[in-house]
Amino acid sequence: MALAINNDNFDEVLASGQPVVIDFWAEWCGPCRMMSPIVDELAAEYEGRAVIAKCDVEANDDITMKYGVRNIPTIIFLKNGELADKQVGACSKEALKAKLEKLL
Numbered sequence: 001m002a003l004a005i006n007n008d009n010f011d012e013v014l015a016s017g018q019p020v021v022i023d024f025w026a027e028w029c030g031p032c033r034m035m036s037p038i039v040d041e042l043a044a045e046y047e048g049r050a051v052i053a054k055c056d057v058e059a060n061d062d063i064t065m066k067y068g069v070r071n072i073p074t075i076i077f078l079k080n081g082e083l084a085d086k087q088v089g090a091c092s093k094e095a096l097k098a099k100l101e102k103l104l
Contacts, residue, residue: 002043005053006060019050019103020078021096024069026057031090032073038093039075042100049104079103 005013005022013020023039025032036054043052057064057072067076067083077085077099085099 002039003051003053005055005063007062010063013051013053014078014081016051019084019100021050021052021100022063022067022076022078023052023054024057024064024067024072024074024076025054026072029072035073035075035090038096041093042096046100050100077103 002023003009003013021039021042023032023035025036039052039054046052055063057069067074069076071088073088073090075087075096076083077087084103087096087099
């Protein structure tokens with residue numbers, strides 16, 4: 001299961017030293033609901049090697065604005081706290097894995 005990221009635990013997650021993948025979503029977003037099980041599968045597969053998290057855009061304006069998220073789902077890939085890649089819109093699990101593998 002992906003970690004729920006929010007303003008309280010955001011800095012701690014970035015400080016983990018591992019690559020971080022954040023799925024920006026909202027409850028009312030159909031494509032977001034479609035991506036959710038894929039993100040959870042990646043969280044299980046990459047446990048211990050990367051932090052896979054979900055950020056509810058409705059509840060976390062600061063994080064959403066920091067990364068300029070305007071459309072959801074948006075999935076960002078961070079390495080050493082810096083933006084390394086981004087996926088806007090729904091996509092396949094394989095596409096996400098390919099982006100994630102580049103960070104490891």
